[in-house]
Amino acid sequence: MMNTKTKNVKIKVFRFDPSVDQKPYYDEFNVPYDKDETILAALHYIRENFDSSLTYRYSCETGCCSICSVRINGKAGLACKVKMLEEDIVLEPVKKDKVLRDLAML
Amino acid sequence: MSVKMSYKIIETDIVVVGSEAAGARAAFEAQDQGIDVLVITKSKMAKSAVTLMAVATCTAPFNEKDSPEILLKDTIKGGSYINDQKLAKIFSEEACQAVLDYDKYGTNFVKKQDKYVQFQMPGHTYPRGCLTEPIGTTGRKMVRALHHEANKRKIKILEDTLVFSILINNGRAVGVLAIDLQKTEVLVIKAKATILATGGGMRVYEKNCAAREATGDGLAMAYRVGVNLRDMEFVQFFPTVMISPKNLFGQQGPARLRYELNAQLINFYGERFMYRYDPLRGDKSTRDVVARGIYTEVKEGRGTEYGGVYMDVSYLPDKVINTFIDRHYPRFNFGGVDLLKEGIDIRKEPFEVTPAVHFFMGGIVINEKTTTNIEGLYACGEVAGGVHGANRLGGSALPEMGVFGKRAGKFAAEYVKDLKDTIEINIKQVNKEIERIERLFERPEGPNVYDILKKLQHVMWQGAFVIRSAQSLNSVLSEIECLRQEYQNVALKSKSKNFNLELKTALELELMFDVTEMIVRAALLRTESRGSHYREDYPEKNDQKWLQNIIISRKAEGMQLNKQPVEFTIFKPEEVNDEYKNKKRKN
Ligand SMILES: Cc1cc2nc3c(=O)[nH]c(=O)nc-3n(C[C@H](O)[C@H](O)[C@H](O)COP(=O)(O)OP(=O)(O)OC[C@H]3O[C@@H](n4cnc5c(N)ncnc54)[C@H](O)[C@@H]3O)c2cc1C
Ligand code: FES
Numbered sequence: 113m114m115n116t117k118t119k120n121v122k123i124k125v126f127r128f129d130p131s132v133d134q135k136p137y138y139d140e141f142n143v144p145y146d147k148d149e150t151i152l153a154a155l156h157y158i159r160e161n162f163d164s165s166l167t168y169r170y171s172c173e174t175g176c177c178s179i180c181s182v183r184i185n186g187k188a189g190l191a192c193k194v195k196m197l198e199e200d201i202v203l204e205p206v207k208k209d210k211v212l213r214d215l216a217m218l
Numbered sequence: 219m220s221v222k223m224s225y226k227i228i229e230t231d232i233v234v235v236g237s238e239a240a241g242a243r244a245a246f247e248a249q250d251q252g253i254d255v256l257v258i259t260k261s262k263m264a265k266s267a268v269t270l271m272a273v274a275t276c277t278a279p280f281n282e283k284d285s286p287e288i289l290l291k292d293t294i295k296g297g298s299y300i301n302d303q304k305l306a307k308i309f310s311e312e313a314c315q316a317v318l319d320y321d322k323y324g325t326n327f328v329k330k331q332d333k334y335v336q337f338q339m340p341g342h343t344y345p346r347g348c349l350t351e352p353i354g355t356t357g358r359k360m361v362r363a364l365h366h367e368a369n370k371r372k373i374k375i376l377e378d379t380l381v382f383s384i385l386i387n388n389g390r391a392v393g394v395l396a397i398d399l400q401k402t403e404v405l406v407i408k409a410k411a412t413i414l415a416t417g418g419g420m421r422v423y424e425k426n427c428a429a430r431e432a433t434g435d436g437l438a439m440a441y442r443v444g445v446n447l448r449d450m451e452f453v454q455f456f457p458t459v460m461i462s463p464k465n466l467f468g469q470q471g472p473a474r475l476r477y478e479l480n481a482q483l484i485n486f487y488g489e490r491f492m493y494r495y496d497p498l499r500g501d502k503s504t505r506d507v508v509a510r511g512i513y514t515e516v517k518e519g520r521g522t523e524y525g526g527v528y529m530d531v532s533y534l535p536d537k538v539i540n541t542f543i544d545r546h547y548p549r550f551n552f553g554g555v556d557l558l559k560e561g562i563d564i565r566k567e568p569f570e571v572t573p574a575v576h577f578f579m580g581g582i583v584i585n586e587k588t589t590t591n592i593e594g595l596y597a598c599g600e601v602a603g604g605v606h607g608a609n610r611l612g613g614s615a616l617p618e619m620g621v622f623g624k625r626a627g628k629f630a631a632e633y634v635k636d637l638k639d640t641i642e643i644n645i646k647q648v649n650k651e652i653e654r655i656e657r658l659f660e661r662p663e664g665p666n667v668y669d670i671l672k673k674l675q676h677v678m679w680q681g682a683f684v685i686r687s688a689q690s691l692n693s694v695l696s697e698i699e700c701l702r703q704e705y706q707n708v709a710l711k712s713k714s715k716n717f718n719l720e721l722k723t724a725l726e727l728e729l730m731f732d733v734t735e736m737i738v739r740a741a742l743l744r745t746e747s748r749g750s751h752y753r754e755d756y757p758e759k760n761d762q763k764w765l766q767n768i769i770i771s772r773k774a775e776g777m778q779l780n781k782q783p784v785e786f787t788i789f790k791p792e793e794v795n796d797e798y799k800n801k802k803r804k805n
Contacts, residue, residue, distance in 0.1 A: 129712075129716050131714055131715060131716035132714055132716075147463075148462050148463040148524075149464050150464050150465045153464055159668055160666070160668045160672065163711065164666050164667065164668055164710075164711045164712075164720055165711045165712030165714070165718075165720060167717060167718075167719050169261075170430055171261060171265065171266035171267065171429045171430045172266075172270065172271050172429045173430070173467065173468065174427070174467065174468045176270055176357070176358060177265050177266055177270055177271075177429070178265065179261070179262060179265045179266055192465065193465045194465070195464075212716070212717045213714075213717040216717060216719075
């Protein structure tokens, strides 16, 4: 559960649904910053509060399965392990040519 | 907008739903019998589900002093005498072979001079837990080995494919209905035998330490076609998993400090609250009491920021902590959880813990051949019930998956070989099920599926977790009903047919309502406390009345619950109990 703190962080997320979009684009969301929360928790927050169609993979949520890999400000990492940053965050799929939808890869 | 969905028919001898420990093992065995098999997973093999999360051990009585009989007695005692003794006996006798099989596929359990290195887990008379290196990787190594073996054998696997219904014709299982999530294409899988290996339903609870896939789909799909289920009231929880920082949620390693280094449990007000619940043992009380203590503190508003309590060793001199850590957890690494690196210095500060749901003891009723009460339908692994009774011993799930996975593959293959007549699909059932999906796509707007899911998980946590009462359970039941109603109007924000995970969640959620209702109704009926099930209005175990299992089935008039006396085919409770009393005396 995301704690409501006053400070927000701007998260820019790569969006692409090859079945409808001509080309990828980015959506921006304001998510409350919490130093203890993870990138995955931020994605859940967006899905629950702003856009339930945001697509990303996750399973164990404890760093075991690696299915949640994403590019965080250009660097690949596990969304469930990397903590939220206090600065603007850009989230992209690890390999853009393997995108199934948004952050989820084949 | 009206969407008419077409479907594709795929034929196979055996369809196995679930690709991890139980499912993979079943598929290998069926293939060894020369039978065509198709495996389905709603995510990706070896990159999802619960098997890979197993951090500890895999039980097998290899020790010279040990025997299957002693493991059986430990299992029955651990299960508070309501296990299916026939299944527990098979489990005990075949556990060693299951470990050998996992090893043959390449799990690589640690050995010293040709013997497995074995850990002793609570409740086990002897060290029986096989494990891999580095510590904490047992499940991960296992799924990698199984995946490798599946590729080597060229087993057909459909990934990102959600099974949402079991196909029945003339009272017989004839396959499953699935959806290829990458294309939203409906697949009619026509099979002579169907094996369910879909795992447990821990995700119906808010705080759980299981993977996203553990939504209990197999339990509900089976219930819907008239399969009998048992012991659904028994949900195992871990008393103390880490809750903060969030990237460590669910980790259990550091919580060992409670009994290994006298860690204190402290609430928001700095009180050592455990003495209220167990004046003698306090923080060192048993798992159940600790879980109930923490849960009550949080519920009554004395919890920490993230809804847990503090676990603290910082009151000890640094020297004591350092010596202990050097000896047991060098560099503060608790089985892969590197606390210092995560910014937690236990010498200076506490960390937050909570109880969380861990395992489903209950499940589908099976016999020794893993057959259910529906012809052609088999179940194995965590989705099946009976082996562990009212509580499971540590390390005893993984061997169960191997033992009964293998049996499911073997007996389903034999059934297929003996089958004389052909099977037909009931197109009416297919069309009716497809309409459910079409409705989800057609509805322009309505409640958000993730919102309802979250509410359901929350009410289960509030009223049907470690402390239950008639009042709390009745209230959960009526909330489930309200949420079920709300679900009737649920709409998908995106109607895209491309990897629509909202659709996946919506189909799972529909099944989760049945899973939760089974848990709650069984918990209401069992007016006693036993194993993992605790009723604050009936806090005592009642052997006079409750050496019984609750069997759930679906009838025209709704969910039916029947009590069935335990059959003590091998041991009577007194026999097991007396032995442990003697043992204690001798010690
Ligand atoms: C954190 C944690 C640690 C554990 N540690 C241990 C341990 O140390 N020792 C031990 O013995 N046990 C341990 N357990 C328990 C043990 O890991 C599990 O009981 C066991 O792995 C379950 O195996 P399974 O094959 O039945 O199910 P899972 O591994 O959960 O696999 C289920 C499969 O079914 C698929 N599936 C489910 N529903 C559908 C559907 N509708 N359509 C298509 N596919 C579907 C999934 O995608 C997956 O492939 C642990 C459990 C947890 C949560
Ligand atoms: S969800 Fe499994 S590693 Fe992140």
